[in-house]
Amino acid sequence: MKFRTTFDIEPFPEKITYNGKVMLIGSCFATYIAKKFDNGHIPAMVNPSGTVYNPVSVINTLDTVTGNKKYTISDLYFNEGTWISFEHYTDFSGPDPVELLKNINSKADEAKSFMSEAGFLFVTFGTARVYRWKESRKIVSNCHKIPASMFTHELLKVQDIVDLWSQQLDRLKSLYPGMKVIFTISPVRHLKDGAYGNQVSKSVLFLAVEELMKHSTAPGYFPAYELLLDDLRDYRFYDEDMLHPSSAAVDYIWEAFTKCYFSDDTLGLYNDITKITRAISHRIRSSAGESKKKFAMKLLEQIASVTSRAPHVNLENERAYFAQLLGS
Numbered sequence: 001m002k003f004r005t006t007f008d009i010e011p012f013p014e015k016i017t018y019n020g021k022v023m024l025i026g027s028c029f030a031t032y033i034a035k036k037f038d039n040g041h042i043p044a045m046v047n048p049s050g051t052v053y054n055p056v057s058v059i060n061t062l063d064t065v066t067g068n069k070k071y072t073i074s075d076l077y078f079n080e081g082t083w084i085s086f087e088h089y090t091d092f093s094g095p096d097p098v099e100l101l102k103n104i105n106s107k108a109d110e111a112k113s114f115m116s117e118a119g120f121l122f123v124t125f126g127t128a129r130v131y132r133w134k135e136s137r138k139i140v141s142n143c144h145k146i147p148a149s150m151f152t153h154e155l156l157k158v159q160d161i162v163d164l165w166s167q168q169l170d171r172l173k174s175l176y177p178g179m180k181v182i183f184t185i186s187p188v189r190h191l192k193d194g195a196y197g198n199q200v201s202k203s204v205l206f207l208a209v210e211e212l213m214k215h216s217t218a219p220g221y222f223p224a225y226e227l228l229l230d231d232l233r234d235y236r237f238y239d240e241d242m243l244h245p246s247s248a249a250v251d252y253i254w255e256a257f258t259k260c261y262f263s264d265d266t267l268g269l270y271n272d273i274t275k276i277t278r279a280i281s282h283r284i285r286s287s288a289g290e291s292k293k294k295f296a297m298k299l300l301e302q303i304a305s306v307t308s309r310a311p312h313v314n315l316e317n318e319r320a321y322f323a324q325l326l327g328s
Contacts, residue, residue, distance in 0.1 A: 026124030050089020
């Protein structure tokens with residue numbers, strides 16, 4: 001008897017390796033996946049403009065990076081003692097406009113350099129609903145808790161998303177011919193739009209991605225939404241807010257992700273490295289120095305083994321930590 005709806009995910013022909021880089025842009029789900037990359041020291045960057053939720057804001061982030069845009073104070077807005085950018089998440093805000101602009105522009109420069117070496121770009125759409133700043137009529141990435149009366153709220157049309165992203169895919173192909181673009185729809189529901197409104201929004205995103213999959217650049221698709229909503233399909237796989245996936249759900253989706261995009265060699269190396277990075281948070285119950293030294297020695301041996309197989313992976317921080325533990 002079957003008690004779950006499961007489905008197969010066809011492995012992607014090109015694979016993520018430790019010799020390449022991965023850029024992830026989009027909703028908070030992109031951040032969950034990026035943390036998994038970081039745990040295994042796979043070179044990845046997430047959201048150089050902070051978390052962005054709608055397809056237009058993702059394009060704004062990409063245009064900032066690829067177009068080498070330099071922000072000036074005229075691009076900022078001062079609100080109740082804080083300088084903000086409507087094209088950035090709240091992480092990019094502060095009382096000092098000079099420091100804020102330095103942070104915004106240096107991150108964009110870093111992202112441009114990173115993108116030039118990226119083999120994959122994962123784009124996660126969270127919502128098709130957008131807010132326009134009335135003063136400029138521009139779609140914003142974040143409202144920064146400014147009163148809703150200062151914005152208009154609208155639902156993007158499927159064709160508008162397809163037209164904008166078809167142009168963006170052409171541009172990305174011309175700039176980075178070898179980079180693979182993978183779309184995914186965030187499984188996090190936007191219930192501030194209501195249950196029905198969230199479903200309408202997600203439907204627009206699905207229809208748009210369906211059309212974009214026909215683009216000549218042959219973008220891919222990863223079913224993160226379906227894994228949580230159709231496969232796991234139970235509130236025990238949600239966080240306390242009942243909207244975001246639990247750590248177990250993220251682990252499950254990540255496992256499916258690695259089967260799709262990792263080779264056996266990459267996955268083996270990733271698992272060995274995450275054992276090392278997780279060991280740093282391991283609590284040694286015994287206060288005996290000998291037990292601590294054995295633990296440290298074991299991890300240093302594992303680090304040496306990984307380094308011999310993959311000298312390009314930087315484990316110096318982990319090595320220093322366990323060497324210090326060995327001498328304490």
